[in-house]
Amino acid sequence: MNEEFLYDVIIIGGGPAGLSAAIYASRAKLKTIILDKSPFSGALAYTNRIENYPGLKPISGIELLNILRKQAINFGAEYFEIQVVGVDFKVEPKKIFTLSGTYNAKAVIIATGSMGRKPTIKGEEEFLGKGVSYCASCDATFFGGKTAAIVGSSMEALEEADAVSKYARKVFIVCPQKELPFSKENQPVLQNEKIEVLTGRSLNAIFGDDVVKGITITDSSNNVTNLNVDGVFIYLHGTKPITDFLEDAFNIAEDGCIEVDREMQTYIDGVFAAGDVICKRVRQAVISASEGSIAALSAERYLYHKKGMLVDWKSKKP
Numbered sequence: 625m626n627e628e629f630l631y632d633v634i635i636i637g638g639g640p641a642g643l644s645a646a647i648y649a650s651r652a653k654l655k656t657i658i659l660d661k662s663p664f665s666g667a668l669a670y671t672n673r674i675e676n677y678p679g680l681k682p683i684s685g686i687e688l689l690n691i692l693r694k695q696a697i698n699f700g701a702e703y704f705e706i707q708v709v710g711v712d713f714k715v716e717p718k719k720i721f722t723l724s725g726t727y728n729a730k731a732v733i734i735a736t737g738s739m740g741r742k743p744t745i746k747g748e749e750e751f752l753g754k755g756v757s758y759c760a761s762c763d764a765t766f767f768g769g770k771t772a773a774i775v776g777s778s779m780e781a782l783e784e785a786d787a788v789s790k791y792a793r794k795v796f797i798v799c800p801q802k803e804l805p806f807s808k809e810n811q812p813v814l815q816n817e818k819i820e821v822l823t824g825r826s827l828n829a830i831f832g833d834d835v836v837k838g839i840t841i842t843d844s845s846n847n848v849t850n851l852n853v854d855g856v857f858i859y860l861h862g863t864k865p866i867t868d869f870l871e872d873a874f875n876i877a878e879d880g881c882i883e884v885d886r887e888m889q890t891y892i893d894g895v896f897a898a899g900d901v902i903c904k905r906v907r908q909a910v911i912s913a914s915e916g917s918i919a920a921l922s923a924e925r926y927l928y929h930k931k932g933m934l935v936d937w938k939s940k941k942p
Contacts, residue, residue, distance in 0.1 A: 631656065631727065641912040642660070718731075718895070760788045777799040781797065803823050838852045898915035
């Protein structure tokens with residue numbers, strides 16, 4: 625095996641949990657890499673103002689993520705914007721499969737958050753995998769010469785529209801807002817002749833037979849239109865933990881979350897989880913950051929067979 629692609633710790637996800645884990649792991653001199661689908665796709669990235677993060681003045685989610693990411697990289701962590709599509713935890717080292725190749729790890733921390741969706745649109749669940757997708761990077765190649773719709777108004781939706789346009793002959797961006805928060809001047813992808821933006825439209829239903837044949841959308845005046853498309857990529861907010869890439873390689877709790885103990889250890893040795901992807905009641909950025917830190921310290925202890933965690937302070941006798 626090429627040691628260049630073997631890491632002490634692979635962290636899947638670049639939110640507050642994943643980046644905090646990277647800070648602690650890399651600071652402990654563990655060879656660490658963060659595999660992040662997109663710096664704009666996490667729940668925190670949509671937050672305009674955070675006022676209760678200890679030690680910081682009011683800050684946007686993106687600004688906080690940028691600070692954490694830079695800190696992790698400065699400590700030596702590697703960061704790659706890449707989509708994880710599968711894992712194999714039955715072998716050693718553990719394997720993480722991405723769209724650009726396979727990464728090997730002695731320990732893994734899952735910190736993918738909870739921006740996944742519970743199907744809420746008519747036809748969404750029925751046609752999942754039959755034209756409905758939440759990952760354009762994964763499924764764009766299936767739409768060569770076809771027509772697709774991207775539903776959403778986030779930066780991630782825009783990036784995914786660009787990915788689909790490389791294969792599809794026509795791509796519609798269905799935006800619930802009256803206008804996209806981006807201009808053609810700032811985002812060259814909007815100048816793509818294959819892409820048409822439909823603002824002020826809501827997705828009501830997805831229809832078809834064995835596969836998707838179209839969608840029903842409504843404008844602000846409640847005018848209903850059927851749009852013929854071969855696929856729908858949905859990028860609307862949701863709260864379901866993102867665990868689809870684990871597939872049958874990992875047992876997920878009934879609620880779709882990952883169960884861990886107080887040290888963020890899953891039922892598989894060397895596999896940890898932190899942040900909004902785990903089973904918990906309270907979801908806050910500072911809590912996720914704490915869980916990520918615990919996961920990294922637990923990973924270090926696992927790798928070096930330590931009995932206790934390192935601390936940043938030490939009591940002194942008077």
